[in-house]
Amino acid sequence: MNVYLDMDGVIADFFTAATKLADCEHSHWRDMEHRDIQRALKKIRKTPGFFASVPAFPMANTLVKSIVNLAGSYTILSSPLQSYPDCALEKIDWIEKNIHIKPLDIIISSDKPKYAEGNILIDDYGYNCSKWEQAGGYSIKYQADEDKVSDCLLTLSMLLKN
Numbered sequence: 320m321n322v323y324l325d326m327d328g329v330i331a332d333f334f335t336a337a338t339k340l341a342d343c344e345h346s347h348w349r350d351m352e353h354r355d356i357q358r359a360l361k362k363i364r365k366t367p368g369f370f371a372s373v374p375a376f377p378m379a380n381t382l383v384k385s386i387v388n389l390a391g392s393y394t395i396l397s398s399p400l401q402s403y404p405d406c407a408l409e410k411i412d413w414i415e416k417n418i419h420i421k422p423l424d425i426i427i428s429s430d431k432p433k434y435a436e437g438n439i440l441i442d443d444y445g446y447n448c449s450k451w452e453q454a455g456g457y458s459i460k461y462q463a464d465e466d467k468v469s470d471c472l473l474t475l476s477m478l479l480k481n
Contacts, residue, residue, distance in 0.1 A: 320437055320479065322386055322390045322392070323439065324394070325444070325447070327398075329442065329462070331370075331413060332376050333370075335374070336374065338359070340359060340363060340366065370405075378468045379418065383419070384419070386441075389475055392423045394424045394426060396426045396428065397426070411427075431447055432450045435455055435456030442459075443462035445460055448460045459474045459475060
């Protein structure tokens with residue numbers, strides 16, 4: 320059983336960085352209207368280095384270290400932003416700069432369920448979690464700015480014991 324870890328919203332604070340770049344009246348991504356989100360994504364696509372410069376969540380390295388302590392290793396599985404050609408390279412660069420314990424692999428893919436069968440995904444997006452489970456995996460919905468890292472790790476520990 321392998322542990323796959325998403326980046327944006329889980330270890331990388333994409334949403335705060337994107338909201339600042341959007342320069343709109345909302346202080347949180349989840350409060351933005353669809354048109355504001357689309358405008359923010361358009362700005363991101365025109366901002367070289369955006370993904371490489373997103374801040375890490377304060378608990379990112381604690382989460383990674385705990386995953387390694389529980390599971391032995393982990394793999395990054397993150398979705399790319401469409402029409403942002405350097406997204407994968409910037410996300411790899413981000414991992415190199417911000418995460419102390421390196422993953423077994425870094426996979427940047429829009430097809431997360433491809434890796435699901437018998438494995439665990441930690442992701443902030445409920446849709447990804449649902450698709451992962453439909454493909455035969457186990458998911459933990461964890462959003463770093465809303466959820467406790469201890470709850471995520473407790474669930475991971477229970478899944479690994481089964």
